[in-house]
């Protein structure tokens with residue numbers, strides 16, 4: 001047998017000679033899938049790849065450092081036993097991780113996970129429940145699933161959970177992987193490692209979905225858990241009602257006598273002094289009694305204006321996980337998943353067309369799919385790009401992109417100092433980012449070559465031309481570069497689109 005032909009590698013002393021690493025790992029995955037809950041399997045295990053197997057050791061790779069820590073801590077024994085069972089003898093399991101794709105958050109999240117991992121008392125830290133089939137069911141014969149709030153009207157978000165917002169319906173991609181992993185970690189082990197969990201990201205990118213997935217998962221494990229999902233506006237309204245009715249005591253019991261609170265759109269607390277005061281005490285009471293707090297916002301705590309310093313520091317003391325605009329592949333996967341759940345057959349070129357037309361907001365993306373399907377079913381026409389294009393009306397209003405926007409986005413997403421981008425530094429990562437910035441300015445602005453050169457610290461127009469050609473060629477050959485350019489372009493579009501709103505506010 002030709003051992004070198006095996007993929008990806010390796011050596012087989014006690015294994016049957018015709019078994020490859022891929023086969024072994026697939027069997028291990030199957031076994032683990034049958035033993036663990038679906039969100040746990042899909043969130044932590046399915047994305048792990050086996051890299052190398054020797055007679056003594058199996059090396060496996062997780063997609064990011066956070067998952068490596070979590071696997072080590074909670075699922076090491078499961079993996080160990082499953083591997084031993086499939087191989088017929090034990091081997092040492094070595095877990096390595098790929099760098100975190102959410103580069104802007106990388107340092108923060110790695111540090112946080114390391115720090116919090118160290119703080120946890122292992123003996124006192126039960127393994128998260130490996131509940132099977134913890135999917136969509138939320139109604140239970142036992143106990144109330146959510147605390148009902150009396151006298152709530154005009155709440156922007158429902159005080160009950162949306163049955164569709166579960167982990168298994170959440171598509172994980174490079175731009176939300178960390179937030180998803182953090183949400184799953186909190187659902188499995190609330191009030192311990194990441195408290196509070198602060199989810200942030202632009203409009204319609206899945207913050208509410210992830211938050212509610214945590215609640216669903218928890219309720220599946222513990223149907224009697226007192227879990228409260230509330231919008232900030234609802235919290236404020238309840239507070240006003242309580243003050244008006246002189247019922248602060250019951251308001252406080254209502255918000256503090258619970259196991260987990262999920263507060264959406266916490267950015268709306270800005271400037272509301274009394275709400276901040278009351279929320280500060282609610283936060284402290286819950287935190288001190290080890291209850292999990294999950295907050296969602298369209299920006300990180302330190303960018304919420306008029307937020308009391310003490311709240312800002314409390315919001316930041318757990319884990320801040322951000323969700324960025326998803327890339328094309330993830331958008332397509334979201335549409336495919338939605339189509340599957342709704343039993344719709346959508347040709348892949350139509351999926352691609354819709355995903356390419358709606359770049360910055362998943363809610364709009366889903367809305368476009370619904371419109372397309374409705375039109376096709378009413379008209380009786382076949383589902384083709386030509387037939388759906390007129391009803392989709394993609395938001396193609398031209399946006400005005402400035403050189404500064406491009407520079408900011410490139411600096412942020414590629415993790416380069418703005419000053420370095422405009423310098424003459426020849427360090428590889430800096431000059432690459434500079435070339436990408438030139439290319440994106442050419443794509444998204446009307447600036448001339450000399451003006452682009454000027455924006456990059458006074459470069460010659462021939463340098464700009466050369467850079468644009470180079471990035472164009474690289475994109476054609478290298479999928480990673482193409483994806484990076486797409487992500488940057490999406491982000492630029494998103495920033496440019498939100499600019500007028502920000503000015504109006």
Ligand SMILES: Nc1ncnc2c1ncn2[C@@H]1O[C@H](COP(=O)(O)OP(=O)(O)OP(=O)(O)O)[C@@H](O)[C@H]1O
Pocket residue numbers: 165169170171172176201202203204205206207208209210298334362363366
């Ligand atoms: N990764 C994903 N996989 C599947 N569906 C997603 C994903 N991200 C977002 N969605 C869907 O997009 C829609 C909008 O998501 P959601 O309401 O959670 O966004 P949000 O970030 O809370 O928005 P807002 O800032 O307006 O509150 C929902 O229907 C949600 O299910």
